[in-house]
Amino acid sequence: MMDFLQYLLDGLALGSVYALIAVGYSMVFGVLQLVNFAHSELYMLGAYLVMLLLLQGAPLWAALPLACGGVGLFAVLMERFAYRPLRGANRLAPLITSVGISIFLQNFVQAVFSPNPQSYPVHLPEGIIEIGEDLLLRQRDIIVFALTILLTLGLEAFVRYTKPGKGIRAVAIHPQAARIVGVPFNRTVSLTFFIGAAMAVVAGALQGMAVNQIMPFMGVSSGLKSFAAAVLGGIGVLPGALLGGLVLGIVESLLVGYDLSTFKDGAAFLILILVLLARPQGLLGRKVLVKV
Amino acid sequence: MMDFLGYLSLPVTLLAIFCIQAMSLQLILGGAGLLSLGHAAYLAVGGYAAGAVTVFGLPALGIDPTQYPLTSLFIAMVGGMVAAGVTGFLVALPCLRLQGDYLAMATLGFGEIVVTVLKNVEVLGGTRGFKDIPRLVNPGVLWISVALVGAFLYRLYRSPLGLAILATRDDEIAARSLGISTSNAKVSAFVIGTALAGLAGAFHVHTLQFISPDAADFTRSVEVLLAVVLGGMFSLPGSIFGAIILVFVPELLRFAPAWVAEKRMLFFSLVVIIIMVRNPAGLTAFVNSFLLRFGRKRGTPTPSGGP
Amino acid sequence: MKRLSSLSFALAFSTLALSSSALAVVGEAKVGVILPLTGQTANFGKDSLDGMKLALEKDTSAPKLNLVVEDTLGTPSGSATAVNKLISSDKVSVVIGEISSSNTIAASAPAQSARIPLLTPASTNDAITKGKDFISRICFIDSFQGEVMAKFASADLKAKTAIILVDSDSDYSRGLRDSFKASFTKFGGKVLEEISYSQKDTDFKAQLTKVRKGKADVVFLPGYYTQVGSILRQSAQLKIKSQYLGTDGWSGEDLFKIAGPAAAGHYVSAHFASDDKDPKVQAFVKEYKAKYNREPSDMAALGYDAALFIKNAIRVADATDSTKIKDAINGTKNFQGITGVISLDGDRNAVKSAVITKTTTDGFKFHARVNP
Numbered sequence: 003m004m005d006f007l008q009y010l011l012d013g014l015a016l017g018s019v020y021a022l023i024a025v026g027y028s029m030v031f032g033v034l035q036l037v038n039f040a041h042s043e044l045y046m047l048g049a050y051l052v053m054l055l056l057l058q059g060a061p062l063w064a065a066l067p068l069a070c071g072g073v074g075l076f077a078v079l080m081e082r083f084a085y086r087p088l089r090g091a092n093r094l095a096p097l098i099t100s101v102g103i104s105i106f107l108q109n110f111v112q113a114v115f116s117p118n119p120q121s122y123p124v125h126l127p128e129g130i131i132e133i134g135e136d137l138l139l140r141q142r143d144i145i146v147f148a149l150t151i152l153l154t155l156g157l158e159a160f161v162r163y164t165k166p167g168k169g170i171r172a173v174a175i176h177p178q179a180a181r182i183v184g185v186p187f188n189r190t191v192s193l194t195f196f197i198g199a200a201m202a203v204v205a206g207a208l209q210g211m212a213v214n215q216i217m218p219f220m221g222v223s224s225g226l227k228s229f230a231a232a233v234l235g236g237i238g239v240l241p242g243a244l245l246g247g248l249v250l251g252i253v254e255s256l257l258v259g260y261d262l263s264t265f266k267d268g269a270a271f272l273i274l275i276l277v278l279l280a281r282p283q284g285l286l287g288r289k290v291l292v293k294v
Numbered sequence: 295m296m297d298f299l300g301y302l303s304l305p306v307t308l309l310a311i312f313c314i315q316a317m318s319l320q321l322i323l324g325g326a327g328l329l330s331l332g333h334a335a336y337l338a339v340g341g342y343a344a345g346a347v348t349v350f351g352l353p354a355l356g357i358d359p360t361q362y363p364l365t366s367l368f369i370a371m372v373g374g375m376v377a378a379g380v381t382g383f384l385v386a387l388p389c390l391r392l393q394g395d396y397l398a399m400a401t402l403g404f405g406e407i408v409v410t411v412l413k414n415v416e417v418l419g420g421t422r423g424f425k426d427i428p429r430l431v432n433p434g435v436l437w438i439s440v441a442l443v444g445a446f447l448y449r450l451y452r453s454p455l456g457l458a459i460l461a462t463r464d465d466e467i468a469a470r471s472l473g474i475s476t477s478n479a480k481v482s483a484f485v486i487g488t489a490l491a492g493l494a495g496a497f498h499v500h501t502l503q504f505i506s507p508d509a510a511d512f513t514r515s516v517e518v519l520l521a522v523v524l525g526g527m528f529s530l531p532g533s534i535f536g537a538i539i540l541v542f543v544p545e546l547l548r549f550a551p552a553w554v555a556e557k558r559m560l561f562f563s564l565v566v567i568i569i570m571v572r573n574p575a576g577l578t579a580f581v582n583s584f585l586l587r588f589g590r591k592r593g594t595p596t597p598s599g600g601p
Numbered sequence: 602m603k604r605l606s607s608l609s610f611a612l613a614f615s616t617l618a619l620s621s622s623a624l625a626v627v628g629e630a631k632v633g634v635i636l637p638l639t640g641q642t643a644n645f646g647k648d649s650l651d652g653m654k655l656a657l658e659k660d661t662s663a664p665k666l667n668l669v670v671e672d673t674l675g676t677p678s679g680s681a682t683a684v685n686k687l688i689s690s691d692k693v694s695v696v697i698g699e700i701s702s703s704n705t706i707a708a709s710a711p712a713q714s715a716r717i718p719l720l721t722p723a724s725t726n727d728a729i730t731k732g733k734d735f736i737s738r739i740c741f742i743d744s745f746q747g748e749v750m751a752k753f754a755s756a757d758l759k760a761k762t763a764i765i766l767v768d769s770d771s772d773y774s775r776g777l778r779d780s781f782k783a784s785f786t787k788f789g790g791k792v793l794e795e796i797s798y799s800q801k802d803t804d805f806k807a808q809l810t811k812v813r814k815g816k817a818d819v820v821f822l823p824g825y826y827t828q829v830g831s832i833l834r835q836s837a838q839l840k841i842k843s844q845y846l847g848t849d850g851w852s853g854e855d856l857f858k859i860a861g862p863a864a865a866g867h868y869v870s871a872h873f874a875s876d877d878k879d880p881k882v883q884a885f886v887k888e889y890k891a892k893y894n895r896e897p898s899d900m901a902a903l904g905y906d907a908a909l910f911i912k913n914a915i916r917v918a919d920a921t922d923s924t925k926i927k928d929a930i931n932g933t934k935n936f937q938g939i940t941g942v943i944s945l946d947g948d949r950n951a952v953k954s955a956v957i958t959k960t961t962t963d964g965f966k967f968h969a970r971v972n973p
Contacts, residue, residue, distance in 0.1 A: 012806055035395070087571055093394065094329070095570055098523050101516050102566035109560035117639035119827060121858050128838045138810055138839065213803040214859060215831060223801065226406065226512055233399055258807040263799060264421065264769065268410025271403035278400050279388055304689045421770040421799070422703045423677045429714045503710040504681040 004136035009259035010252055015143030015212075017251020018150035022205035023228035024235065024243035025157065026198025032174035032238030033194045035093075036085065039100040041202060042225020043107035046218065048073050048203025049210040050111055056123045066207055070200040077199035078192045086188070104221075112218040119217045122210040142212050149208065153201065154244045160197075161240060170194055174238055223267070230274040236287025245285055249273075303433070309541045310436045311497045314443050316521040316533040318490035321447060323519075324527035325456070326483035327463030328390070329398040332405020333491060334514035336378040339408060340492025341499040341509065342418055343377030344370035345427040348500070350417075359428045367430040371496045378492020379485050381408070386484040390477065405515055412507035423506030430500040439497070443490060447530055450486070459483045524569060629665040630921045632911060633687035633717075635698030635708055640675025641800060641827040644853030645700040645900045649722060651893055652904025653697070657912075659888065664915050666908065673699055677707035684708040688715045694921045695720070695914075695930075697907050700900065701825070701850075702726035702743075702773035709736045718927040722907035723872070723900055725849065726776040730949045735927050737949035739910055739938065740872055740903060741973070743773065747780025749955045749971045750821065750846050750870050755788035757969075758844060758868075760818035762791050766808060766832065768824045769797040777823035777848055785821075793817050798828065805832050806839075813841050823848040830859025837863035844868075852898045852965070867960045872899040873940045874958045874967035885939045896964055899940070899956075906938035 026041045048069055055065035084103060088095045126142035133139065161167035169190045172180035181187055209224075210216045227250060235246025250270050257266040277284060319333045347370040348359040359366035389400045413421045450456045458479040461469040466476050499505045508514070517540065525536025543565065547558040634653065636646035650670065657666055669691045671683035680699050687693045688711065696712055696719045699705045705724040712719035713733045721729065721738045725746055730736045754760040763785055768774035782792050793815050796808045809832070812820055820843045822829055829851050836845075837860075847869035857864045875886050875896045885905065889897040897905075913936060915921070918929035936943040941953040954972040958965040 008810065009807065016804070037395070037398075084567060084571055094523060094527070098520065099567055099570040101520070102563050102570060105516075105559060106563035106567060109557060109563060112639075113557050113560055118643045119641070119855070119859070130839060138813070140806065140838070213831065214834065215803055215827075222513070226402070230399075230403065255807065261797070263797065263802075263807075264414050265410055268407045271406040271410075275388075275400050275403045275407070278392060278396050278403070282392065282396050304686055422772050423707060425677075425706055426710045429711070502678075502681045502685060503714065504677060504707045506676070506678050506707075508676075509678065 005259060006256070008137055009255045011137070011139060012143065012259070013252030013255030014248060015140075015146045015251070016255055017231075017248035018146045019205050019209055019247075020224065020228045020231045020250050021150055021154065021244045021247025022201045022208075023224060024232040024247045025154065025201045025240060027229050027232040028235070028237050028240065028243040029170070029174075029194050029198050031232070033170060033191055034085070036096050037100070037229070038085075038198075039097065039225070040080065040103040040107065041100075041198065042221030042228065043104050044073055044077055044199045044221075045202040045206045045209075045224065046111065046216070046221035047076070047107060047206070048199075049206030049216045049220065050115065050120075052203070052207040053120065053122055053210060053216065062124055066204065069207065070203045073203045074196040074199040077195040081191060081195045086191075108218050108221070115218065117218055119215045122214050122216065124211055125214060126208070126211045146208050146212065149204070150244070153204065154240065157197065157201070158240050166190070166193055227267070227270045230270050233284055234274055234277050236284030239284070239286045239288070242284055242286040249285075305541055305545050307431070307433060307436060307501055309537060310433070310440050311494050311501065312518070312521065312537045312541055313440050313534050314497070315491055315494040315518050316525070316537040317443055317447055317530060318487045318494065319518050319522045320527065320530055320533035321450075321459075321483055321490070322487035323522055324529070324533075325451065325463065326459050326480055326487075328480060328484060329394055329401070330484070330487075331398045331402040331519065332408070332510075332512070332515050333401075333488075333518055334512075335405040335408035335510040336382055336488040336491035337495040337498065337514075337518075338412060338505065338507070338510035339381045340374035340378035340489075340495030341505045342412060342415075342424060342495075343492070344374035344496030345424050345499040345505060346418065347373040348428055348430065349424075349426065359430060363428075363430045363432075364435070366428075367435065367496075367500060370430070370500065371493055374492040374496030375489040376492070378495065379489030382485045382488025382491075383481070385488075386481045390480045390484065402512060402515075405510060405512060408510045409507050412510060419506070421507060423504060424499070425504050427499045427503045427505070429503050431497055436497060439493070443493070444530070444534070451530070455479070455482060520566060524566065627664045627915060627919055627921060629663075629667060630695070630915050630926075631691065631693045632666045632668055633684070633691060633693035633696040633698075634668050634670045635673050635680055635683040635687065635696060635704075636670065637675035637679075637700060637704070638670075638672040640673075640679075642675045642701055642825055642853070644826065644855050644898070645723070646672070646675070648853075648898045648900040649700060649904035649907075652889070652897065652901035652906075653908040655889060655892055655901075656905040656908040658892075660909060660912065662912075664912065666912055666915075669693055673704055673708075675701070675704070677703050680704035680708040681711060684719070685711050688712065688717050693717065694923050695911060695926050697722065697911060700724060701771065702729060702776070703771055705729055705736075706772060709733055712736065716927075717923050718930055720907060720911060720930060722903040723849070724773070726772045727780075728772070728776070734931070734949070735923075737930050737945055739907055739936075739943050739945075739951045740940070741953050741955055742950050743776040744780045745973060746848055746870050746955060747777045747782075747823075748784040749957070750848065750868075751781050751784030751788060751790070753868065753870075753957055753969075753971075754819050754821070754846055755785060755790050758819060760790060760844070762793050762815075762817040763819045763821055764793050764812055764815045764817040764843070765795045765821045766812065766824065767795055767797045768800060768828060770800045771825070773850060774823045778821075781821050781823070798824075798832075800825070800828060802828065803831060805835050808832075809836055809839050809841060812836070812843065813839055815843075817843050819844045819846050821846045823850060825850045826853035826856040827859070830856045830864070833860040833863040833867070847960075849899060851960075852900055854895070854898065854964075856960075857962075857964070862962065864960050865962050868968065869958050869960060869965065871956050871958050871965065872953075873902040874899075874956050874965060876967050877956070881937075882939055898965075902939045906936075906940050906943065910936055910938065910943065 023045050030038045051069040052065050084099050085096045129141040131139045169185040172185050173190050231246035231250045232243050235242030254266045322328050322330050352359050385404045418424045458474045462476040462479040521536035521540045522533045526532030544558045638646040673679040673683045700723045702724040705721045713735050718735045725743045727742050765778050767778045845867040849871050851869045914929040918925040934944040943951045957969045959968045
């Protein structure tokens with residue numbers, strides 16, 4: 003029983019990283035119906051950019067916002083020059099483009115930094131907390147989880163109570179109507195990309211500080227699973243991304259704990275498919291009516 | 295000159311296999327309009343099955359594959375196609391009633407599940423991969439197969455089933471109103487496509503003599519997706535053209551100045567991005583049919599002014 | 602995928618010398634090299650290639666080896682593709698590589714079918730050479746290595762209990778687990794638990810929590826340095842007290858970078874130690890340091906030996922015909938290498954001694970030598 007609890011708690015930290023990345027997938031899809039496959043590379047870029055800034059001597063509290071700004075700006079430009087021209091075209095065109103950007107970024111970072119794992123100059127506190135005989139928590143896991151909850155709540159508040167935030171929600175619900183009431187469409191889309199990227203950057207930095215290892219391809223598997231998490235939770239819905247990420251993290255942690263770790267990648271997708279078949283809008287999503 | 299041709303023999307062999315795989319996806323994606331993002335899984339399943347036939351099946355029957363290469367290869371091909379086709383059928387049943395984007399996600403999910411399943415089949419090597427598969431492929435058999443597959447699909451598109459598939463893609467509701475069984479059409483396209491991918495898989499393992507579970511993963515699926523889309527996803531010869539681009543452009547870049555050659559994938563992906571962004575026009579001619587198939591009726595954003 | 606352009610040495614003089622020489626010794630040969638130059642085992646590839654290049658620079662006698670190097674990306678499928686390319690496109694006479702056992706296994710079938718000899722400098726899994734007469738190696742095998750560490754644990758460290766951490770994605774790791782388990786049990790020890798991890802993992806908390814609970818005397822960790830580094834580091838964070846035992850897969854400089862201070866204090870079996878007093882070893886270390894500005898690892902030493910071993914075999918075969926080279930390789934006896942005296946036995950494996958090293962803040966240091 004204690005084992006189960008242990009694995010559950012471990013899963014929360016793991017799931018937090020998925021959740022932070024999932025937010026970006028979810029928001030962009032909500033606003034543009036676009037799966038931005040390059041999003042996981044924003045996570046990777048964030049990890050590298052923060053590392054670079056830290057190596058230059060910047061303190062963490064400065065490096066993180068700077069990197070968020072930098073990668074966020076990149077995401078905005080990416081949307082402007084690669085996706086916006088394709089808005090009239092069919093569904094696949096931006097998808098393929100996002101894949102192309104994804105491959106490009108992986109190879110770019112590989113060329114600039116080297117394909118091998120890099121260690122991180124700053125680490126999360128390495129202390130442990132023992133609860134009784136059986137439970138062992140790491141300080142870094144608690145920090146990651148707490149930070150994720152805070153950020154997600156903050157983002158939800160932003161989207162609920164501020165004007166630009168409401169604009170994002172409006173566009174996600176009905177772009178035409180949003181335009182009619184005066185929501186600046188392009189600016190809102192850019193904002194969405196920026197926020198999604200910023201969250202991904204935080205995820206990347208946290209990951210680097212936690213495991214002391216980043217590589218150009220770190221986005222590949224985390225990205226797919228985060229995407230599954232976003233769909234699981236309800237794509238287009240923020241708390242859904244959080245829930246989906248945490249659920250996936252817990253499932254993975256349980257599998258590893260009970261010696262079924264070779265199944266953990268497939269499990270995420272099995273859950274995804276079951277949800278899609280039973281409840282396509284995800285756990286927290288709104289059901290969308292398709293008019294015939 | 296002979297050296298150069300000899301140099302090309304492996305890429306050309308891999309190209310043939312890739313052509314078959316690309317054509318098989320073209321049927322599903324461009325022909326039936328089904329957004330299948332996990333297509334590499336079927337090549338992998340076909341490959342593993344074909345390898346199992348020659349490494350376990352035939353010896354169990356007392357036949358040594360290296361003694362009878364062509365027959366063994368043929369039996370393995372059949373095994374691969376059946377395995378992949380059945381897998382495709384099992385995936386199609388639950389998934390084909392999902393709408394566009396969700397279908398894409400589900401097929402992607404299935405692809406990754408196949409990776410996991412293959413990792414756990416210890417007798418086929420598990421995560422370490424399936425090794426020591428006999429080399430049975432010769433280029434003649436391979437290219438004849440490419441031609442046969444091409445001819446088959448060409449005739450298929452002009453047959454009643456093929457026309458039903460195309461009609462289902464263009465306007466499912468109209469097709470149904472004409473009495474076409476659209477689910478039949480979709481499932482058929484999917485199963486035929488995945489079986490052909492399995493054929494490519496059988497060739498793959500009997501050429502490289504090795505296959506590992508990550509042959510089924512999303513990165514591999516993306517490669518074949520790129521080939522089909524770059525070449526023009528609505529045309530069958532387009533998928534061959536795309537396959538050629540995807541195999542030969544990186545190979546040609548190898549002969550460019552060293553600083554370019556070492557970063558081949560970097561430049562190649564840049565080329566892909568530029569092509570897609572500058573030239574979606576070729577795809578927009580069919581925009582309407584696609585919007586009907588995939589679009590959410592709440593309206594897709596349109597560019598605010600501009601070209 | 603990344604490819605390196607081929608290294609070429611001067612052609613004209615050798616051909617001239619060849620035609621005018623009464624002995625008609627083979628002037629040059631095309632040698633393929635498959636190594637992990639990128640990926641999780643990139644340290645191995647780099648060190649190995651550096652060792653080979655140093656050897657060929659130092660020994661300029663005939664035959665000249667033209668190395669054609671392909672990056673395997675450190676994966677089995679990359680290795681299969683790389684060896685296929687070298688054989689069909691570059692038409693090499695012989696291939697050296699790979700380092701990781703799973704990768705060498707993947708490359709061995711194409712090499713055997715094409716009847717091109719493949720010599721691995723460092724792959725230790727027993728199964729690699731079985732039944733394939735074109736596949737050979739100049740290093741010891743895992744049934745020996747596992748026994749060495751089991752004996753050390755039992756006799757020297759007086760360990761009664763052990764836990765094994767296995768990399769389930771690696772033939773190497775699994776083979777060593779089997780041989781350690783068998784030997785340790787034979788010496789009276791008890792293996793409490795076998796715990797698996799994957800090369801894709803970066804977080805080992807679940808596994809290490811079990812190790813912590815197990816409280817074994819030693820933890821046998823036959824993995825590759827990328828994961829081992831993270832495991833050691835995280836193990837120290839969880840305040841695990843057991844002694845770790847490692848194998849030659851630990852041998853990468855990134856181990857110390859990733860693990861930090863947690864890397865020190867463990868015993869590791871290896872092919873060579875750079876502070877070994879043997880004059881031949883010291884001469885090699887000196888040259889290597891002069892050229893590359895760092896200490897050679899045992900992968901570098903094995904690369905050095907492999908290059909000269911192949912050169913010798915081609916000289917003995919006196920031909921660039923692959924079958925003749927294969928025969929020469931398989932028949933080599935008493936080749937004097939940096940990593941020991943190499944004689945290939947009936948299974949084309951080298952019978953050599955192993956070195957036990959200790960990890961310190963200064964790298965791997967010689968601890969003991971164990972003879973077969």
